[in-house]
Amino acid sequence: MRHSILLISMAGVMVASVASAEECDRNDQTQMGMNICAAQDYAASDAKLNVAYGDIMKRLSDNAGARKLLQDSQRAWIAFRDAECKFASSGVEGGSVQPMIHSGCLQGLTDARVTQLDSYLKCEEGDLSCPVPGQ
Template identity: 55%
Template sequence: MSPRLLLALTPLLLATVAQADDCTNAITQGEMNQCAAQQYKAADKELNDLYKQITTRLTDDPKAKQLLVKAQRAWIGFRDAECEFSASGVEGGSVYPLIYTDCMTAQTKARVEAFKTYLKCKEGDLSCPVPEA
């Protein structure tokens, strides 16, 4: 590609990249898939941060920590199976990544809320397995 043509196309390319980064204006399937992936990545990061906080609070209770690990592994298996099922109607289509990733995000956000509840436990709350900070 000639330098002049590249220079002439640069504004168009930058506009396309900017539009792809602006998820409220995502138009193409690829942009929507990319936005869904970004949303999932953010939810997964939040989940991992909360998981670390909980495991830190469980340092003095190895049995509870082991039960959390077991529960989290089971939850991951459920999440993955649920989202595979949820998106199975569009398997092989260009919308599949969007449907699957939206499911992963929704399941992850629900788990985030459960973890936030665990982190709000008050001393003496026998229904809560995570000690107060």
């Protein structure tokens, strides 16, 4: 199950990787250059997401029920993220700026999810509202 979550998440990275086969040059202000950088920025955020998710799954290794709940939550979040970013970039569908807008949306929502997952990894001892046990 964990692998299917990672595969779903990595599908976005693979799309971003294909779009960003070239190296990002922050000085390149062409639309293609900005699209490449946006895709690579999203890929970096997605890599952080996979680390945070994996760290939580490790901490939940003795709690199959909580692991299942996290998997369900992550699947639902991925579906939301993808639908939201498709909508958010729909105003520029077919335009050269669309990949940058879409990648920027993916990155923003992914960064927010990383922050949320990281907060579960930093709960104070005795925090009963935290679903992830301390180390």
